[in-house]
Amino acid sequence: MATIAVLGGGYAGLRTVKRLVREKVNAHIVLVNKYPYHYESTQLHEVAAGTKKPSDITFDIREAVSDEVDVVIDTVASIDRANKKVLLEKSGPLSYDYLVNALGFETETFGIKGVEENSLSFYDIDSAVAVHEHLEKTLANYATSHDENDLHIVVCGAGFTGIELLGELVHQIPAWTQKYALPEGGIKLYCIEAGKKILPMLPEELSKWAVDYLTEHGVEMHSGTAITQVNPGSVMGGDLEFRANTIIWTTGVRGSHVICDSGYDQKRNRVIVKDDLSVEGQPEEFLIGDVSALPDPASGRLYPTTAQIAIAQADAAAVNVAALVAGNPTKPFVFKSVGTVCSLGPHCGVATIDMFGHWKLKGHKVGLVKKLVNDRSVLELAHVKEMLASN
Ligand SMILES: Cc1cc2nc3c(=O)[nH]c(=O)nc-3n(C[C@H](O)[C@H](O)[C@H](O)COP(=O)(O)OP(=O)(O)OC[C@H]3O[C@@H](n4cnc5c(N)ncnc54)[C@H](O)[C@@H]3O)c2cc1C
Known part of the structure; x- marks a missing residue:
């Protein structure tokens, strides 16, 4: 055989x-x-930001596949x-x-100097958990350090991963401010992107809506700014230096x-x-x-x-x-694509849907679409029990 x-x-x-x-x-x-488990890569940014736990986005592979399949970990x-x-x-x-x-x-680091040593990235469960632990530790450290860079977070890259991560981080700010008794408006989020246009794969009105949403929630967006080097505690982009004790690399x-x-x-x-x-x-x-x-x-x-x-x-x-x-x-x-969904936190986002016509969606209804997509994926890859357990 x-x-x-x-x-x-x-x-x-x-x-x-x-x-x-x-x-x-x-x-x-x-x-x-x-690993003995499958993880939903499309939700790693949620574990990195702490809006989901690893157990919310993983399931046991052996339980998910038929006994006819030999699973080698x-x-x-x-x-x-x-x-x-x-x-x-x-x-x-x-x-x-x-x-x-x-x-x-x-x-992908594109060979940019200092990226591997001085920034965090997430590509599996362990690395996403490491980002979340670093965020919590650095924010907590402010109480003793009073170093404002402990409250500064730089997200390098404004592709889907960077934008979706920023959406989760924005959502977390009120909870973190309260948890660590931080000054109101103290947490600062920066996004640095080499390209001139953010989310170019989406129609102009949706990418603009996403950028406006993040900006209104306190994110400082720097598009058209090529990163040249990452140092311990700072990112060099264009003529600017962005100082932060949390630097997250999501450029591709x-x-x-x-x-x-x-x-x-x-x-x-x-x-x-x-x-x-x-x-x-x-x-x-x-x-x-x-x-x-x-x-x-x-x-x-x-x-x-x-x-x-x-x-x-x-x-x-x-x-x-x-x-x-x-x-x-x-x-x-x-x-045949069924569309594109970009979440902006757990309850919001922008999306194009190519089913029963062509739809452009923005705001809270997209949170529901994303949840349906995620649940469908769990349903198809694992089984109904896992999907119900993750609710
Ligand atoms: C934060 C984020 C959000 C995203 N959002 C979306 C979205 O909304 N919609 C969308 O369509 N796409 C999205 N993507 C892209 C999507 O996640 C990837 O395109 C998709 O995961 C690719 O699937 P894959 O099976 O090829 O690889 P992966 O999901 O990377 O799976 C690879 C598997 O191989 C295993 N593996 C790796 N190396 C080894 C090795 N050496 N030996 C044994 N096993 C190994 C890994 O553990 C993993 O289980 C997102 C990606 C990220 C990072």
């Missing part, structure tokens, strides 16, 4: 194994993930593609006949380092895949989610790295692997 190895238990990997089981593929399915070190073996940190090599690589994203993502460590032809650890999501010259190997790069035939630009696309690619890859196992041809990946 053939072995299908699926690497990564994020949106893409978990959905792949679920779909393979549904397709009744005649093969041995192995899912490898670093281990870290992929690299892939010996010539010999079709996955090299793991703790266990022996895993041989495969088909591979679905869904190892996901890491933080690259794929897993396992990609370049395994000799793929890659850019920022993303591999251009064929339209059926397989790798050129390796029909048994599929890359999906944030490690893959596929041009959108409509625009010619690469699809963005989103959970929505990762999940759609997982379905397509699983169907294609099942077709190969059965000796049938593969089909091209087709994607």
Whole structure:
């Protein structure tokens, strides 16, 4: 019997194994993930800001997948593609006949000096918890230090992650001010972004609404300001120095380092895949989610790295692997977006929805949309019990 190895238990990997089981593929399915739990990457900023607990956005992988799937909790070190073996940190090599690589994203620093040493970023549960603990500790420290930089927070980057994080931080300010008896208006939030336009993927009126919302809630937005260096306690951007004892880096993502460590032809650890999501010259190997790069035939630009696309690619890859196992041809990946949601704290946000027409939404109703999207994801990746438990 053939072995299908699926690497990564994020949106893409978990959905792949679920779909393979549904397709009744005649093969041995192995899912490898670093942690025994799945985490909702789209909600990591909420754990970082402390508006959600890790247990709100995680569930046990073994309980979520069918008994037909072998779950291996281990870290992929690299892939010996010539010999079709996955090299793991703790266990022996895993041989495969088909591979679905869904190892996901890491933080991109763009080689800017001091970023790794002097800023915090979040890309999994532990790193998100570390950001939250740093925030609480630094705010608490003000009582003894009276150093105003303990109350200053710089968010580097105004993409979705940076803006969504700022929304959560804004929401937390009143509670933190009360908890640590801070001066009213003492917590200062800065956002520094190299691009001139914030949230360029959204229509102008929605991105403006988001920026106005954050500005009205005390965020100082600095767009068109390229960060040149991060020092201990300060960020250099344009001609300005932003002093803060909390610096959070959210300027973008690259794929897993396992990609370049395994000799793929890659850019920022993303591999251009064929339209059926397989790798050129390796029909048994599929890359999906944030490690893959596929041009959108409509625009010619690469699809963005989103959970929505990762999940759609997982379905397509699983169907294609099942077709190969059965000796049938593969089909091209087709994607239709259902819209984009950018939250601004737990109860607010902006969104475009492409279902039953084209809708532009802003304000409190978007909080409900985001919750429905998140619940649907938990529902589809785990099961109803988990979704109800997270309410
Ligand atoms: C704060 C934030 C908010 C976002 N909001 C949205 C949103 O609203 N909508 C949207 O569509 N997208 C959103 N995104 C993007 C989305 O989260 C990613 O595109 C998505 O997570 C990609 O899914 P994936 O399965 O490819 O990777 P991941 O979710 O990164 O999953 C990768 C999995 O692989 C595991 N893994 C990693 N390395 C190894 C290794 N070496 N060995 C074993 N296992 C490993 C990880 O533990 C993880 O389980 C957001 C991202 C962030 C950070």
